[in-house]
Amino acid sequence: MSKFRLDEIDHQILDMLIDNTRVPFTDIAKxxxxxxxxxxxxxxxxxxxxxxxxxxxxxxxxxxGYSFIAYVGIFLHNTSQxxxxxxxxxxxxxxxVAHVTTGKFNIFCxxxxxxxxxxxxxxxxxxxxxxxxxxxxxxxxxxxxxDKKRLMHTIFKDL
Amino acid sequence: MSKFRLDEIDHQILDMLIDNTRVPFTDIAKxxxxxxxxxxxxxxxxxxxxxxxxxxxxxxxxxxGYSFIAYVGIFLHNTSQxxxxxxxxxxxxxxxVAHVTTGKFNIFCxxxxxxxxxxxxxxxxxxxxxxxxxxxxxxxxxxxxxDKKRLMHTIFKDL
DNA sequence: GGTGAAACTTCTAATAA
DNA sequence: TTATTAGAAGTTTCACC
Numbered sequence: 617m618s619k620f621r622l623d624e625i626d627h628q629i630l631d632m633l634i635d636n637t638r639v640p641f642t643d644i645a646k647x648x649x650x651x652x653x654x655x656x657x658x659x660x661x662x663x664x665x666x667x668x669x670x671x672x673x674x675x676x677x678x679x680x681g682y683s684f685i686a687y688v689g690i691f692l693h694n695t696s697q698x699x700x701x702x703x704x705x706x707x708x709x710x711x712x713v714a715h716v717t718t719g720k721f722n723i724f725c726x727x728x729x730x731x732x733x734x735x736x737x738x739x740x741x742x743x744x745x746x747x748x749x750x751x752x753x754x755x756x757x758x759x760x761x762x763d764k765k766r767l768m769h770t771i772f773k774d775l
Numbered sequence: 776m777s778k779f780r781l782d783e784i785d786h787q788i789l790d791m792l793i794d795n796t797r798v799p800f801t802d803i804a805k806x807x808x809x810x811x812x813x814x815x816x817x818x819x820x821x822x823x824x825x826x827x828x829x830x831x832x833x834x835x836x837x838x839x840g841y842s843f844i845a846y847v848g849i850f851l852h853n854t855s856q857x858x859x860x861x862x863x864x865x866x867x868x869x870x871x872v873a874h875v876t877t878g879k880f881n882i883f884c885x886x887x888x889x890x891x892x893x894x895x896x897x898x899x900x901x902x903x904x905x906x907x908x909x910x911x912x913x914x915x916x917x918x919x920x921x922d923k924k925r926l927m928h929t930i931f932k933d934l
Numbered sequence: 935g936g937t938g939a940a941a942c943t944t945c946t947a948a949t950a951a
Numbered sequence: 952t953t954a955t956t957a958g959a960a961g962t963t964t965c966a967c968c
Contacts, residue, residue, distance in 0.1 A: 630832065630834070633832050634831060634832050634834075635829060635830075635831060636829065636830060637796040637797060637830040637831065637832055638796060638797065638830060640960080640961055640962090641961070641962065641963095642960075642961060642962085643961095650936075650937085651936070651937050651938065652938095652961075652962070652963085653936080653937070653938075653939095653962090653963070653964080653965095654935090654936060654937075656962065656963060656964090657935090657936085657963095665838070666835050666838055667834060667835055667838055667839065668832055668833070668834060668835075669833040669834065669835050670794060670795065670832075670833045671795060671796040671797060671830060671831065671832050671833065672793060672794065672796065672830065672831055672833055672923065673789065673792050673793050673796055673827055673829075673830050674827070674828040674829045674830065674831055675789070675793075675826060675827060675828065675927070676825050676826055676827075676828050677930075679824070679825055679826055680826065680930050681930070682930060685874070687846075687874070687876070687883060689913075702917075702919060706919055706921055709921070709925040709926045709928070709929040710926065710929070711921055712920070712921050712926065713918065713919070713920050713921065714918075714919050714921070715844070715846070715913075715915040715916070715917065715918050715919075716915070716916045716917040717846070717913040717914060717915055717916060718913065718914040718916060719911070719912060719913040719914065720911070720913060721913060724846060724913055724915075728926065752878070752879070753878060754848075754874075754876040754877065754878040754879060754880060754883055755876060755877045755878065756874040756875070756876055756883075757874070757875045757876060757877060758861075758874065758875040759872065759873075759874050760861060760865055760872070760873050760874075761871070761872050762865055762868070762870055762871050762872065762873070764831065764871075766868040767868045767869065767871065767887065768834070769868070770868040770869070771836075771839050771840070771841060799943075799944060799945090800944070800945070800946095801943080801944060801945085809953085809954080810953085810954050810955060810956090811944075811945075811946090811955095812945090812946075812947085812953085812954065812955070812956085813953060813954065813955095815945070815946060815947090816946095816952095816953080816954095817953095819946095
């Protein structure tokens with residue numbers, strides 16, 4: 617399945633970059649006892665291979681006034697409407713992720729909103745999409761995000 | 776709710792950094808017709824205020840052989856076990872996010888695994904945690920992630 | 935593959951406005 | 952507060968292992 621062979625050096629480079637993308641390559645080089653040029657070449661290679669898709673800032677949405685998170689399960693009248701509904705959902709900026717799923721729901725998405733009232737508006741937007749039969753919401757009372765490093769280390773152990 | 780006043784300049788700086796954290800400050804400065812020093816000061820201010828929590832690489836987990844995503848709803852015997860179970864769940868590296876929720880489930884989490892077989896193992900790990908009554912899984916057949924920029928722009932429109 | 939150094943670019947902190 | 956600027960620091964390329 618995985619076509620790309622990343623060695624221990626690549627792994628350690630990713631390890632240093634994954635929670636701070638602005639770590640200087642010279643720092644990485646010093647720590648790994650290689651040259652900064654090598655770090656540069658390897659990072660570029662991983663970017664070209666698509667292993668590194670990009671980098672992003674993590675913003676504190678709570679501080680920005682958006683502290684409400686909910687998951688919304690969507691039931692469709694008919695599975696053939698999946699693509700249409702998915703497109704509509706992805707046009708709502710407060711929907712951060714959407715999945716087509718097996719199981720109970722046809723589509724399953726995560727929303728981020730200001731507060732309960734705002735979330736209600738967002739959910740109503742979803743409810744109003746043609747083809748949506750009904751929705752079922754789960755409100756997050758507490759979120760805990762797992763360290764990306766841990767998953768990465770585990771992945772690398774068996775590559 | 777939002778204590779921090781970010782102006783149009785801050786907004787545009789974030790806009791440039793959010794999809795590529797390594798954009799040179801000089802590029803940002805040129806585009807916004809300000810000096811690189813100003814960009815630097817403003818970014819630092821947003822970091823100090825906690826608006827910018829950090830930066831992260833986006834890796835292609837499919838390319839790394841982890842193409843299976845599922846959401847797992849967890850029913851507990853008793854709500855008092857929430858904290859304990861949550862801690863246990865967060866020790867499983869394949870669980871990427873966990874939420875305490877209202878509604879159907881007590882805890883709700885997202886897992887990333889290699890394949891169906893591996894996912895089964897991960898779900899069994901969850902099932903085996905003391906206090907877990909039963910779980911219900913939704914397998915993702917297709918994932919679509921919304922552009923972070925869109926949410927950010929929308930947020931900034933009403934700040 | 936990797937290195938090391940040169941050439942170039944960017945960052946950052948002190949200073950000035 | 953914000954802008955400028957000069958010296959420090961980082962990145963990138965390339966000739967050579």
